[in-house]
Amino acid sequence: xxxxxxxxxxxxxxxxxxxxxxxxxxxxxxxxxxxxxxxxxxxxxxxxxxxxxxxxxxxxxxxxxxxxxxxxxxxxxxxxxxxxxxxxxxxxxxxxxxxxxxxxxxxxxxxxxxxxxxxxxxxxxxxxxxxxxxxxxxxxxxxxxxxxxxxxxxxxxxxxxxxxxxxxxxxxxxxxxxxxxxxxxxxxxxxxxxxxxxxxxxxxxxxxxxxxxxxxxxxxxxxxxxxxxxxxxxxxxxxxxxxxxxxxxxxxxxxxxxxxxxxxxxxxxxxxxxxxxxxxxxxxxxxxxxxxxxxxxxxxxxxxxxxxxxxxxxxxxxxxxxxxxxxxxxxxxxxxxxxxxxxxxxxxxxxxxxxxxxxxxxx
Amino acid sequence: xxxxxxxxxxxxxxxxxxxxxxxxxxxxxxxxxxxxxxxxxxxxxxxxxxxxxxxxxxxxxxxxxxxxxxxxxxxxxxxxxxxxxxxxxxxxxxxxxxxxxxxxxxxxxxxxxxxxxxxxxxxxxxxxxxxxxxxxxxxxxxxxxxxxxxxxxxxxxxxxxxxxxxxxxxxxxxxxxxxxxxxxxxxxxxxxxxxxxxxxxxxxxxxxxxxxxxxxxxxxxxxxxxxxx
Numbered sequence: 001x002x003x004x005x006x007x008x009x010x011x012x013x014x015x016x017x018x019x020x021x022x023x024x025x026x027x028x029x030x031x032x033x034x035x036x037x038x039x040x041x042x043x044x045x046x047x048x049x050x051x052x053x054x055x056x057x058x059x060x061x062x063x064x065x066x067x068x069x070x071x072x073x074x075x076x077x078x079x080x081x082x083x084x085x086x087x088x089x090x091x092x093x094x095x096x097x098x099x100x101x102x103x104x105x106x107x108x109x110x111x112x113x114x115x116x117x118x119x120x121x122x123x124x125x126x127x128x129x130x131x132x133x134x135x136x137x138x139x140x141x142x143x144x145x146x147x148x149x150x151x152x153x154x155x156x157x158x159x160x161x162x163x164x165x166x167x168x169x170x171x172x173x174x175x176x177x178x179x180x181x182x183x184x185x186x187x188x189x190x191x192x193x194x195x196x197x198x199x200x201x202x203x204x205x206x207x208x209x210x211x212x213x214x215x216x217x218x219x220x221x222x223x224x225x226x227x228x229x230x231x232x233x234x235x236x237x238x239x240x241x242x243x244x245x246x247x248x249x250x251x252x253x254x255x256x257x258x259x260x261x262x263x264x265x266x267x268x269x270x271x272x273x274x275x276x277x278x279x280x281x282x283x284x285x286x287x288x289x290x291x292x293x294x295x296x297x298x299x300x301x302x303x304x305x306x307x308x309x310x311x312x313x314x315x316x317x318x319x320x321x322x323x324x325x326x327x328x329x330x331x332x333x334x335x336x337x338x339x340x341x342x343x344x345x346x347x348x349x350x351x352x353x354x355x356x357x358x359x360x361x362x363x
Numbered sequence: 364x365x366x367x368x369x370x371x372x373x374x375x376x377x378x379x380x381x382x383x384x385x386x387x388x389x390x391x392x393x394x395x396x397x398x399x400x401x402x403x404x405x406x407x408x409x410x411x412x413x414x415x416x417x418x419x420x421x422x423x424x425x426x427x428x429x430x431x432x433x434x435x436x437x438x439x440x441x442x443x444x445x446x447x448x449x450x451x452x453x454x455x456x457x458x459x460x461x462x463x464x465x466x467x468x469x470x471x472x473x474x475x476x477x478x479x480x481x482x483x484x485x486x487x488x489x490x491x492x493x494x495x496x497x498x499x500x501x502x503x504x505x506x507x508x509x510x511x512x513x514x515x516x517x518x519x520x521x522x523x524x525x526x527x528x529x530x531x532x533x534x535x536x537x538x539x540x541x542x543x544x545x546x547x548x549x550x551x552x553x554x555x556x557x558x559x560x561x562x563x564x565x566x567x568x569x570x571x572x573x574x575x576x577x578x579x580x581x582x583x584x585x586x587x588x589x590x591x592x
Contacts, residue, residue: 044489072488073497085486089504098500099490148490 002056002152002184006042006049015039015208018052021152025178025185027195027216030205030228036188039205040154043186044079045072056151078150080158084141086129092140093125099148110181115143118180119173135166139173146177156188171197192230196220196237196277204228221323223307223315226280234315235279238322242270251350258321262296263353280315282352283326286345287336297348299324302341306333320346367536368558372565375541378453379521382460383514386468390513394472415527416466424530427459431531455532456539460524464517471516475509476502507584515577519570542566 005018015035028036041047043054045061048069054062061070078099086095096112116122119139129137138158145153155174159167175198178185189195195202195216202219204212212225216237219225226234240254240261250265254274261276268274290298301320309315314333316326324346338344364372396402397409415423431438431449441447449455479502487497525543532539534548546562549555 046485046489072485073491073493075489076491077489079486079489081482081486083482085480085482087483087487087501098487098492144490 002043002054002186004039004043004052004054006039006052006054006062008038008042008047008050010038013208015049017203017205017208017210019203019210019213021184021186021203022201023182023184024200025174025187025198026201026203027199028186028188028203028205029190029192029195029199030211031190033207034190034205035208036190036205037156038208040079040156040186040188043075043152043154044077045070045075076149076151078145078148078153080138080142080145080153080155082157082160084129084134084137084161086137086141086144088129090129091125092121092127092129092132095129095140095144096125096147099144110146110149112147114181115146118176119143133166134162135169138162138166138170142170142173142177146181146183151184153183153185154188155185157190158187159189159191159194167194174198192233196275217323221317221325223305223317223325226309226315226325230279232281233279234325234327235277235282236323236325237275237277238324240274240276242266242268242272242274244270256322258299258301258324261348261353262350264350276353278324278348278353280325280327282348283318283324284347284349285316285326285328285332285336285338286347287338287342288345290345290347293347294349295347296350299346299348300343301346302343303338304340306338306340318344318346364561365558368561368565370537371540371542371545371562372569374453374456374537375522375569378456378460378541379518381457382464382521383468383517385457386461386465386517387510387514390465390468390472390517391510394469395476397469398473398476412469413466415463420463420524420526421530423462424459424527427462427527427531431455431458449532451532451535452538456524456528456541459527459531460521463524463527464520467516467520468513471509471513472506475506475512478509479505508581511577511581511584515573518573518577522566522569522573542569 002021004020006015008015013035015038017035017039028039030036038047042049042062049062049064051064052062053060053064060066060068061075062068087098090098096115116125119142121136121139121143124132124136124140129140132140138161142158159170162170171194177183187195187198199216201214202212202216203210204219204225206228211228212219212222220229220235220237238256240256243253243255243260245252245265247265251262252264252266254261254263254276263276284295299320301318303316304319305317307315308330309327312330313327314330316328318324318326326346393408393412397405429435431441433439433442433448433450438449441449449458484497484501487501488494492500523543524541525547528539528541529544534540534544540548542562542565546559549559549562
């Protein structure tokens, strides 16, 4: 468990952030200039907070009151930077081994072979960083950080220097890394797509302040946080399992906590787990059970929260077996006489699901 | 080549090699301080280091004479405490050439350190290496070409140093008479021109070899790094 409470002033920018991070991947998420990188640097000891404390379990890394400030090299926090920062005068192997030597290879630690296999960099070992592509360089940088056997891995926008094809290659690797090595990762990003794909929990930052923290479902379903969690593109994230494929219509059936859902055909195996993102604006509501309608996905449920959004919109949170956000016009909302506890049918057009690569991911 | 000529060349080489050896460690320290640290009096240090580059060598030699000479405040202390005298011997020549070569070596090293991406050093720290080890494994290998360039410049400067040497330790054959001093002396006497010409050619040859050697070392050091990594 990582416990962070830091304050620091840079000119007229103030960081005042407190949050806790458990196992799995926690995203520090927010727009550029939210203070994400500054907080990551404080975790690593590359920046000193004016006040506060940073604690891993019962190990104190920083405590202003007790005048504790563990130096960078003793913090045991692995870093993957935006730029790969590989050492140009070492080969890939030399880079990977650089962090290994001073640390004891405990029983739970990752081995050179595991890391090289997982990242698919076995053919690159003799090469120099300068001769690698950007994607390869970033993979080596990830491997180097992993092999230093850190207590935590901090990844500071590790994909921002890559094009979308390379991103698609590396995202599953990070996902596997998390599950295979049981790592605790702090992942810094301003990309909602990366985060819905990877994060278990979110710490939402804006202007140096924590706006919300918790499991990703809770954060994206919090109507007050919609301005920070995507705005126009905001939506819910739910987990589902593939039930069957129907090749004749090129549709797939997936099972959600609210019942079956039909989505455009995917080639993932039956039984595999999905994370599906459904944008609030792609959800329509009906007061009565709809008939003679093209929309396949219909979920009966209740309105459990609502609030006025921008430009005559009403943001709603529904419980339809799972939590689902919906956005309708304020006009419809009033004409249908909706409110807390209203029974409604939520309608989700199948064609809106998975229209972007970021909306459906295998987990 | 006569015995006298060989003596002159060997003395010049000895002086130039020692000049580089004694200059490098402090030049590395000063170069690093100037490139990386902000401290009170940094400008003064910078000016003092560069002074020999802009002052007439004779003036530098004179300053050395009055400070390091037998009656100079440092020189008398050195002699009384350690029995070391720099006057009229080759150690004095080393001091004179080292002072003249120092700014060139510092400049080359400083520029090399400034060119190192400090993000690499930070990354090395996050991988658990101590600052000293980071310097040895990251910074030093990356600035090695700069150090070699500085050493070559310093070596060449020491071979050619004239003004400060002749003022500080005089022109004594077999003791302080390096190549340029010998050439100067030969040109002052009748019939000396033939030997002077030979020494001039030897000078040029030594300078050429020094540069070739440093190029070779630079290439080898890069290859060495490659094979070690």
